[in-house]
Amino acid sequence: MPTAADVRRIALALDGVREIDHWGRPAYRTVKRIFAVMRPDGLFLHLPEERKQFLFEAAPDVFVKFMWGKTANVIVQIAKVSRKELEALLREAWQHATPPAKAAKPPSLRKTAAKKKTKRAASRAATR
DSSP states (O other), X not given: OOOHHHHHHHHHHSTTOEEEEETTEEEEEOSSOEEEEEETTXXXXXXXXXXXXXXXXXXXXXXXXXXXXXXXXXXXXXXXSOHHHHHHHHHHHHHHHSOOOOOOOOHHHHHHHHHHHHXXXXXXXXXX
């Protein structure tokens, strides 16, 4: 049966995650956003809407619907999931909260852009 210590260990093992205080509760975040908060009533996970709906229907006693305004959030009853399932859920929430990697420009495009800047600067200097 997983514990809050397991949640912490799994979350902090993910790339770029740091633990912060969120209203007196341990929360785990990426650069972009919080993806998990350990609450007294379970583990909040920031998941895509379609995934939350699937979990609510699949096991409503394990994945409790918590309404925040008009938004349904999922609170996982960690005592009712395996460590393997907990790890998969945390990884899914982390992936959902991680900003996409920026693709680097190929070297040939970088050189072309640099040449254009140089030409523009030379052109401006000539017109002055």
